[in-house]
Amino acid sequence: MSSEDPVESVAAGAAKGTLEWTVEKIASLAKRFINRNLVFIEDQDTISAVKDSRRSPEWLQYHQQVHDGKLRLLVQMGLALRRLESSPSRLQSLRNKINAKYGTEGLRIAEFVQNEALNNFVAHAIAKSTSPEDVRTAVETLLRNVDKYVIFVKSDDDANKKAKEIVVRLQAQLPKNVILLGSGSAIGVAVMVTSKILKEVSGYEVAKYEEAGKMTFILTRSG
Amino acid sequence: MELFSLQSMPREAKLLLLKELGYGSDGTYVTKDGHQVIDRYVDEAVRVDNMLIFPGSTLVLDNNPLSVASYLEEHGDVF
Numbered sequence: 631m632s633s634e635d636p637v638e639s640v641a642a643g644a645a646k647g648t649l650e651w652t653v654e655k656i657a658s659l660a661k662r663f664i665n666r667n668l669v670f671i672e673d674q675d676t677i678s679a680v681k682d683s684r685r686s687p688e689w690l691q692y693h694q695q696v697h698d699g700k701l702r703l704l705v706q707m708g709l710a711l712r713r714l715e716s717s718p719s720r721l722q723s724l725r726n727k728i729n730a731k732y733g734t735e736g737l738r739i740a741e742f743v744q745n746e747a748l749n750n751f752v753a754h755a756i757a758k759s760t761s762p763e764d765v766r767t768a769v770e771t772l773l774r775n776v777d778k779y780v781i782f783v784k785s786d787d788d789a790n791k792k793a794k795e796i797v798v799r800l801q802a803q804l805p806k807n808v809i810l811l812g813s814g815s816a817i818g819v820a821v822m823v824t825s826k827i828l829k830e831v832s833g834y835e836v837a838k839y840e841e842a843g844k845m846t847f848i849l850t851r852s853g
Numbered sequence: 854m855e856l857f858s859l860q861s862m863p864r865e866a867k868l869l870l871l872k873e874l875g876y877g878s879d880g881t882y883v884t885k886d887g888h889q890v891i892d893r894y895v896d897e898a899v900r901v902d903n904m905l906i907f908p909g910s911t912l913v914l915d916n917n918p919l920s921v922a923s924y925l926e927e928h929g930d931v932f
Binding site for chain 1: 919922
């Protein structure tokens with residue numbers, strides 16, 4: 631329990647001439663809050679990171695595809711992470727909160743969205759599906775299995791070893807979709823890994839999405 | 854609905870605001886009936902110097918995007 635009496639302190643502040651925060655003003659603010667005329671925030675940046683994401687065309691697209699409550703939050707966190715990329719300490723703070731609440735699996739889902747790969751996958755799923763329900767199933771299934779079926783290829787990955795790991799997974803589980811992501815110097819490795827996989831595994835088609843410094847390969851089981 | 858920033862509010866004024874709304878503080882964290890208030894969206898105790906106060910049974914939350922998004926998902930885009 632605080633040893634200070636806030637009423638006395640604020641009143642003392644008023645007596646000293648700091649008239650901005652009077653007891654009356656605070657009571658007025660409280661009343662406006664109770665009447666639902668205002669909410670109390672700490673800083674606008676935190677609110678904007680979320681509200682700007684929720685207003686974005688990207689979220690309005692995902693809003694239709696993702697109905698699961700936990701996945702919806704993680705997708706929004708991915709968009710928020712992207713908005714916080716210019717602020718490393720806030721970015722890491724949010725990553726820590728996501729990890730604490732949802733574990734590394736949840737963090738990877740958010741990272742997948744942050745990376746803009748979900749954008750490409752939704753477009754791909756829409757092109758390949760015959761109904762909105764199919765699209766939603768494809769998107770939510772992929773998000774729930776990001777750990778298994780979304781591979782972030784690194785520049786120092788051994789392409790042969792990586793391809794073999796993925797081939798084993800594909801042959802055992804036959805997922806509908808697998809995504810390989812490479813950025814910068816990892817793009818060349820991602821290209822090699824994808825090529826090797828397609829030589830080993832039949833029944834998968836590949837779609838490639840390339841944008842500034844990033845490449846996404848979506849392998850989709852045909853038939 | 855107006856967004857009122859607590860950033861410029863002195864600590865004493867924040868404590869008085871909390872008192873007006875039925876809360877208290879142990880010096881660092883927000884309390885209710887003598888117990889630390891836990892942000893139910895991130896399962897963390899809420900600090901007086903980093904809190905949000907949203908309507909809906911007067912929710913006092915930790916100031917972070919996950920809590921904000923969780924609140925808006927539950928209550929709609931009320932602000």
